[in-house]
Each structure stands twice: as C-alpha cells, then as structure tokens.
Amino acid sequence: MSKIVFVLCFVFTIANTDQIRLDIKEVVLDTQRQLIWQDNSDCKKVKKTWKEAIEYCQNLDFFGYRDWRLPYIEELFYILDKTRIDVAINKSFQNVTSDDYWSSSDIYGGGIWMENEFCKWKR
Template sequence: WQDNVDVKWRDMSYDDAREYCNTMQLAGYDDWRLPKLSTLKRIVVSENYPMTIVNVFETSDSEYYWSVSSYQKKYAWMISFRDGSVEYYHKTDTNYVRCVRDYSPSQ
C-alpha cells in the first residue's frame, strides 16, 4: 500500500489516478496500480465509529478514494475512509487515490 503524503493531498480524476498509480515509483518498486473496491474495503475498520482505516497507515484523509472497479462505462466505485460508505462517481470527478502493489513474502 502507498503511504506517503500524496494520499492526503492529491485529488484527481479516475483516468489520472490510474495513470498516477501505473507510473508510480515508490520504495524501490514500479509495479503499483489502482486497487479494486474489494481491496479498499479490507482496510476499512467497520467496528469503529466513526469508521477508520487500519492504523498501520501514517498518512490518510477521511475522504473518498478511487477504486479501479467501474460501474457502467462512465463511473467508478469509491469508498469513504470517513464512514466506509461506498459510492460511484463520474470518472471525470476528482477524488483521492491510494495505490497498491502485489506483495510476495520474499520481498
């Protein structure tokens, strides 16, 4: 998971978010991508109120974050790190992004 200041201060359109993740070079890795909605849901701690994301992240904001998961052609799913709500937004709207990469134990 990406955990730098960009997750709090960068909002962008869906296409820009995908490009941002696909070209990101962070922590010596260049295989970052925009996460699926199901992946984003796994880091929301729904037992807390207000809901939070897991506390391993140093940087976050309680806003909506893009997923790569589309709804129809012009929309994509997002999740709020404030309350865990899931919405779809037009892909030209701007929201936050937290990139992910696959992890293997040998890394």
C-alpha cells in the first residue's frame, strides 16, 4: 500500500538573512541556506504518493520558477521547530498540517518522510 503524504516543494535562490514569509507570493525564503519554500494552500491539500510528489514538484510552475523539487530529509529539518507541539514546522509557514511531509531522499526505492521531528521510510 502506498503512503500518501503532503507535498512541500522548494527551489534554490540567493539571498542573506533567515526564514521570512512573503505573504503576497505565498513562499517562505530561507536566505541562510538559499532556499525558497512553497507555502500556498496546495501545501495543506495536495496529498501524493512518493513518486507522485516527486513528479508534482518537477512539474510545478510557481513564483516564477520551474525547477522545484522535493527537499532532502536534511532540508526538512531546517524548517523544524521543536518548540511547537502539534505542527513542528517553523511559524513562518502558514499553510501547514500536522500530517507527514515527503522528502526526496531515497532508500531502496522508497521515500523518507518527516512526521514532526521523526523520519520514517516507506517503499
């Protein structure tokens, strides 16, 4: 059985501060690591299997970029906020859920996802 998880895509950028939300653009900029995170309503409602999530990000045309991808599991930890209980994602993000999020990290043909601060693997 395939696990269906929420999709959170991002793309590389160049800048120099921390994680800030651009409300009008529906993105969160991580300027320390030079990442742009999608933060629109799709982040709460788009549920995909691992392979579908990879394809969704590869086909995403958003915020003027077309080179989106699923984050590596390590990159999901950049947005983790251990001080939060239900949704352990940085409060710069507005469109979050307490459900799981896929990473592009691959183990033996299956994906790894983040469930709050814990990583899990599913083939």
